[in-house]
Amino acid sequence: xxxxxxxxxxxxxxxxxxxxxxxxxxxxxxxxxxxxxxxxxxxxxxxxxxxxxxxxxxxxxxxxxxxxxxxxxxxxxxxxxxxxxxxxxxxxxxxxxxxxxxxxxxxxxxxxxxxxxxxxxxxxxxxxxxxxxxxxxxxxxxxxxxxxxxxxxxxxxxxxxxxxxxxxxxxxxxxxxxxxxxxxxxxxxxxxxxxxxxxxxxxxxxxxxxxxxxxxxxxxxxxxxxxxxxxxxxxxxxxxxxxxxxxxxxxxxxxxxxxxxxxxxxxxxxxxxxxxxxxxxxxxxxxxxxxxxxxxxxxxxxxxxxxxxxxxxxxxxxxxxxxxxxxxxxxxxxxxxxxxxxxxxxxxxxxxxxxxxxxxxxxxxxxxxxxxxxxxxxxxxxxxxxxxxxxxxxxxxxxxxxxxxxxxxxxxxxxxxxxxxxxxxxxxxxxxxx
Numbered sequence: 001x002x003x004x005x006x007x008x009x010x011x012x013x014x015x016x017x018x019x020x021x022x023x024x025x026x027x028x029x030x031x032x033x034x035x036x037x038x039x040x041x042x043x044x045x046x047x048x049x050x051x052x053x054x055x056x057x058x059x060x061x062x063x064x065x066x067x068x069x070x071x072x073x074x075x076x077x078x079x080x081x082x083x084x085x086x087x088x089x090x091x092x093x094x095x096x097x098x099x100x101x102x103x104x105x106x107x108x109x110x111x112x113x114x115x116x117x118x119x120x121x122x123x124x125x126x127x128x129x130x131x132x133x134x135x136x137x138x139x140x141x142x143x144x145x146x147x148x149x150x151x152x153x154x155x156x157x158x159x160x161x162x163x164x165x166x167x168x169x170x171x172x173x174x175x176x177x178x179x180x181x182x183x184x185x186x187x188x189x190x191x192x193x194x195x196x197x198x199x200x201x202x203x204x205x206x207x208x209x210x211x212x213x214x215x216x217x218x219x220x221x222x223x224x225x226x227x228x229x230x231x232x233x234x235x236x237x238x239x240x241x242x243x244x245x246x247x248x249x250x251x252x253x254x255x256x257x258x259x260x261x262x263x264x265x266x267x268x269x270x271x272x273x274x275x276x277x278x279x280x281x282x283x284x285x286x287x288x289x290x291x292x293x294x295x296x297x298x299x300x301x302x303x304x305x306x307x308x309x310x311x312x313x314x315x316x317x318x319x320x321x322x323x324x325x326x327x328x329x330x331x332x333x334x335x336x337x338x339x340x341x342x343x344x345x346x347x348x349x350x351x352x353x354x355x356x357x358x359x360x361x362x363x364x365x366x367x368x369x370x371x372x373x374x375x376x377x378x379x380x381x382x383x384x385x386x387x388x389x390x391x392x393x394x395x396x397x398x399x400x401x402x403x404x405x406x407x408x409x410x411x412x413x414x415x416x417x418x419x420x421x422x423x424x425x426x427x428x429x430x431x432x433x434x
Contacts, residue, residue, distance in 0.1 A: 009218045011225045016156040018233030020295035022208030023159055027244050028285050029108040030201045032261020033349055037198035037399065039190045039254050043245035049202025050238040052392065055385040056360055057209055057234060059367050061227035062375045064213050068222030072213025073363065074306045080366025088312035088422040090362040091303060093415065094210070097355035098300040099332055101204075102137075102293050103339035104348045106130030109289035111262040111345065112282050130340040137293040138333045141301065142326060155291035162284035163240050166269065166277075170247025173272035196395035200353040203392060205241065207356050208292075209233050211299035247272075262345050297332055304328045314425055350400060350407045351414075357393040358415065361386055 009017070035042040063076045074091040081087045110126035110133075119125060209230045212219075219225050248257065248268040260267035265285065269277035305328050307313045339348060364386045372379055400407045 010220050011229055014212050014219050014225060014229035015232050015236070016291075017295045017299070018209050018212045018229055019156050019160065019236055020208070020291040022206055022233065022237045023156075023163070023240060023288050023292065027163070027205065027241050028112065028265060028288055029104050029345065030205045030349060031245060031248060032257055032264040033201045033346060034198045034205075035254060035257045035264070036261055037190070037194050037201070040249070041190075041195065042198065042254075042257075043242060043249055045195070045198045046202050046205070046241040046245050047238070049199050049206060050234065050241070052199060052385075052388045053203055053206035053209070054234060055381060055388060056203075056364065057230050058381050059364055059375075059377060059385060060210060060213055061230055062377050063367065063371075064226035064230070065223055066375050068219070068226055072226075072303075073210060073359075074303050074310075074312075076213070077363060077366060078310070078312075080363065080370050083310060083312060085419065085423045085426060086362065086366075088307065088426065089415075089419045090359050091307050092313065092418050092422065093355045093359040093362075095300050095303050095307075095332075096335075096414070096418075097207070097352050097359065098211070098296050098303075099335050100339060100348055100352040100355065101207075102134065102296045102300075102332075102336040103130070103343065104345060104352060105289045105292045105296070106133050106336065106340045107345045107348065108262070109133045109286060109293075112266055112285035112289070115263055115266045115278060115282050127341045131337050133290060133293055134297075134333050134336050134340065137290070137297050138329055140294050141297050141329055155287050159284050159288040159291065160236065160240060162280070162287070163244055166265070166281055166284065167240070167243035167247040169277070170251050170268060170272045171243070173251065193395045193398055196392055197399040199392045200357065200396035201349060202241075204349060204353040204356060206234065206237060208237075208295075211295060297329065297336075300332050301328045304332065311429055312426070313422070347404065347407055350396075350404065351411060353396060354393070354407070354411045355415075357389050357396075361389045361393070364389070 031042070034045050038045045060072075060076075063079075064072060067075055067079060073094050074087070077087040077090045081090075107126055107130045110129035113129055114123060114125055212226055212229045212233065219229070244265065248264060251268045251271050252260075252264070256267065257264045263285075266278055266281050269281040273280065304313065308328065343351075364382055367375060367377060368379065368382045368386070371377075372382070397408060
């Protein structure tokens with residue numbers, strides 16, 4: 001883990017990393033959350049979320065073509081804003097969003113695994129299993145790039161193939177009747193704000209493509225392959241999400257999906273396939289969540305390592321052996337373990353969505369203001385990406401203000417601490433040098 005090597009990740013391996021994070025945190029963890037806010041239209045919410053993510057991804061692809069490097073997003077922010085508070089704080093928001101994603105997937109692992117046993121839905125075993133997964137993912141990560149690349153590729157093939165079987169089987173059980181999956185009329189008490197707010201979760205389900213940029217320095221021919229890997233990952237995940245959402249919609253009512261929103265795919269497999277389908281779906285969920293956590297820990301450790309090396313975040317060894325990479329893996333996993341132990345899945349997902357959308361707006365604005373000529377972006381596309389992010393974030397915050405204000409309070413406090421802490425640290429660094 002000490003020395004990441006150039007050309008140690010192929011295009012296929014990069015796609016596996018991206019889909020590993022997206023499918024791990026996406027369809028398994030977030031489908032029920034999306035249905036809770038958008039009702040019968042939740043399959044379409046994933047499609048709209050993919051379109052919005054595509055607008056954002058345009059900027060990342062243009063940046064990766066110009067500045068391929070390990071720790072991509074941190075480097076992009078540095079190029080846009082310089083080595084200051086905004087760069088450091090924006091990068092930390094992204095890093096925290098990814099760590100939050102790890103805890104989200106870890107709890108999802110616990111929720112799905114327990115479907116094989118006769119235990120209560122809010123069992124203490126959910127966080128316990130989640131913590132165990134994070135420990136195993138840490139051990140895999142200290143084994144190095146090649147182990148991660150091979151495991152990610154193998155798991156990506158298994159889970160994408162498994163989800164395709166689940167989706168096709170679920171639609172087959174419904175007679176391939178899309179009228180069962182897509183409503184002829186909208187039912188339920190859902191507002192426009194609620195529908196838009198649901199998109200925050202679908203965007204979170206697609207944000208895994210950004211992990212590819214964090215490993216740009218290790219990808220073969222990064223100027224071309226980083227962008228290719230992003231586009232391929234988004235396409236694969238959009239297709240998988242849409243098919244699975246349609247299959248779930250065809251086999252469960254919205255109240256049933258919401259009642260089982262932390263393990264909705266497992267619940268949807270029962271009417272279509274019975275107990276064997278349950279075992280199969282839980283097995284795929286376990287593979288997806290394991291690969292998702294491994295890939296996310298790998299990516300966030302790269303970003304935080306770069307931030308530390310360029311003196312934008314503090315670092316202390318605490319007497320630990322080994323180098324910087326290993327230390328940052330330890331810190332990342334410890335934070336994820338704490339979130340897994342003390343926050344429920346819905347709140348974890350909400351924090352992740354708020355942090356990610358905030359970071360993305362900061363990055364897109366920096367490119368629009370300071371890098372549009374150097375990176376040669378289409379100004380209209382970047383402006384649309386910013387506008388869509390602002391609309392979705394505003395709607396989501398409005399919903400949470402009435403349903404769960406604690407999420408907003410925690411988000412504001414954490415962001416305040418990040419920005420103020422970074423400003424203090426950078427000022428201290430300057431004084432030390434003087």
